[in-house]
Amino acid sequence: MLVRKSLHSSLVSLVALSGTLLLVTGCSSSSKSQGLPEEKQITKQEPVPMEEQKDAEAQPPAANAGPGDHHEEMHPDEKSHMEHHATAHPRWGYExxxxxxxxxxxxxxxxxxxxxxxxxxxxxxxxxxxxxxxxxxxxxxxxxxxxxxxxxxxxxxxxxxxxxxxxxxxxxxxxxxxxxxxxxxxxxxxxxxxxxxxxxxxxxxxxxxxxxxxxxxxxxxxxxxxxxxxxxxxxxxxxxxxxxxxxxxxxxxxxxxxxxxxxxxxxxxxxxxxxxxxxxxxxxxxxxxxxxxxxxxxxxxxxxxxxxxxxxx
The missing domain is CATH 3.10.200.10 (Alpha carbonic anhydrase)
Structure with missing residues (x-):
């Protein structure tokens, strides 16, 4: 009898554990299907007279009718004033x-x-x-x-x-x-x-x-x-x-x-x-x-x- 009770208890525990796993999996799938927020990857964009954006210093206006969608001196220390390109430098702006x-x-x-x-x-x-x-x-x-x-x-x-x-x-x-x-x-x-x-x-x-x-x-x-x-x-x-x-x-x-x-x-x-x-x-x-x-x-x-x-x- 003791053996049967022990076996019965183990089976109950296993079933409970399986239910928990199914519940967790179901929640995860539900979250994705409902479009709940996920961790976002932050990407960085990089920014140039009489004076003055490859630094400066090196900012201008699209295709055909005028500057297209998009836009300050090779950061002279490089190419952003010398390349007004996205870099690993801290973000900055004008406002x-x-x-x-x-x-x-x-x-x-x-x-x-x-x-x-x-x-x-x-x-x-x-x-x-x-x-x-x-x-x-x-x-x-x-x-x-x-x-x-x-x-x-x-x-x-x-x-x-x-x-x-x-x-x-x-x-x-x-x-x-x-x-x-x-x-x-x-x-x-x-x-x-x-x-x-x-x-x-x-x-x-x-x-x-x-x-x-x-x-x-x-x-x-x-x-x-x-x-x-x-x-x-x-x-x-x-x-x-x-x-x-x-x-x-x-x-x-x-x-x-x-x-x-x-x-x-x-x-x-x-x-x-x-x-x-x-x-x-x-x-x-x-x-x-x-x-x-x-x-x-x-x-x-x-x-x-x-x-x-x-x-x-």
């Missing part, structure tokens, strides 16, 4: 708790954004032109390679285009856009600003900025860029059969303001040679609207001069 006023507190590597004393952009004030220090552009046609890095629209340059200034050669890495302009002229913004980001063999950065203003006609180079914007962010797309002539984005008159500054996007690295062209590029009202439909406020406010002066050459 709220991720905005410019908070950059220096977002991560230790961004501390220069808050503590640096030679930050960009700045307000430029007219001064009597000085002689010397010409900018020599040796730009070559490049494949049209565009990326919307989440902070701006950026065009990555093929090797071979260079800027020579003060006897030093800098390779063009990328060009990107901001709206409004980052630099101001006597306190006033231009509708947009674009930055040509260059890097020397020693790692020094030189950025050429040019303001954009609204005119009567559409700019053909901007039109080509806007018509070939990628529909997916953070993925570089080459427009097959299309090339871009960066020199066509430069003015005939190469007068400019020069000053020592920084990237205008995290990590806000200092030691950047800034050259902001005096002559703005004209674009149409529709071209401006197309960019602003994507990025309407991807600009950093002006920073304190801290004794610096911008020289007009």
């Amino acid at each position: 709220g708790v991720l905005g410019p006023q908070m950059w220096g507190d977002l991560a230790a590597e961004y501390s220069t954004c808050k503590a640096g004393d030679m930050q960009s952009p700045i307000d430029l004030k007219w001064s009597k032109p000085s002689q010397g220090r010409p900018l020599q552009f040796n730009y070559k046609p490049s494949r049209l390679k565009i990326i919307d890095n989440g902070h701006t629209i950026q065009i990555n340059a093929d090797q071979g285009s260079q800027l020579v200034v003060n006897g030093e050669t800098f390779d063009l890495i990328q060009v990107h856009f901001h709206a409004q302009s980052e630099h101001t002229l006597s306190g006033k913004h231009f509708p947009m600003e674009m930055h040509f980001v260059h890097k020397s063999a020693s790692g020094k950065l030189a950025v050429v900025g040019r303001m954009l203003k609204v005119g009567d006609k559409a700019n053909p180079v901007i039109e080509k860029i806007w018509a070939n914007l990628p529909k997916q962010k953070t993925m570089e797309m080459e427009a097959a059969g299309h090339a871009i002539d960066f020199s066509a984005m430069l003015p005939k008159s190469l007068t400019y303001y020069n000053y020592a500054g920084s990237l205008t996007t995290p990590p806000c690295t200092q030691g950047v040679d800034w050259n902001v062209l005096n002559t703005p590029l004209e674009i149409s009202k529709d071209q401006l609207a197309a960019f602003r439909a994507l990025y309407s406020n991807n600009f950093r406010p002006v920073q304190s001069l801290n004794g610096r002066k911008a020289i007009n050459y």
Whole structure:
């Protein structure tokens, strides 16, 4: 009798355990079928004048009708100002708790954004032109390679285009856009600003900025860029059969303001040679609207001069 009772007790326990397992399995299946929340994987997207997103510094507006779906200086320390690409860097943005006023507190590597004393952009004030220090552009046609890095629209340059200034050669890495302009002229913004980001063999950065203003006609180079914007962010797309002539984005008159500054996007690295062209590029009202439909406020406010002066050459 004792053996039978023991066996009966074991069978009851086994049945109870099986029921529990079935209940747990059933709950799990039910949760999935009802679409209950599951753990989500967080993915990161990565973000570029007269001044200025392959850093800067390097933010712009879609396909055909205007910039397509998507969007700041090779983080110079690399390619985001030099490639405004998604990276493992801490997130930042242009609004709220991720905005410019908070950059220096977002991560230790961004501390220069808050503590640096030679930050960009700045307000430029007219001064009597000085002689010397010409900018020599040796730009070559490049494949049209565009990326919307989440902070701006950026065009990555093929090797071979260079800027020579003060006897030093800098390779063009990328060009990107901001709206409004980052630099101001006597306190006033231009509708947009674009930055040509260059890097020397020693790692020094030189950025050429040019303001954009609204005119009567559409700019053909901007039109080509806007018509070939990628529909997916953070993925570089080459427009097959299309090339871009960066020199066509430069003015005939190469007068400019020069000053020592920084990237205008995290990590806000200092030691950047800034050259902001005096002559703005004209674009149409529709071209401006197309960019602003994507990025309407991807600009950093002006920073304190801290004794610096911008020289007009």
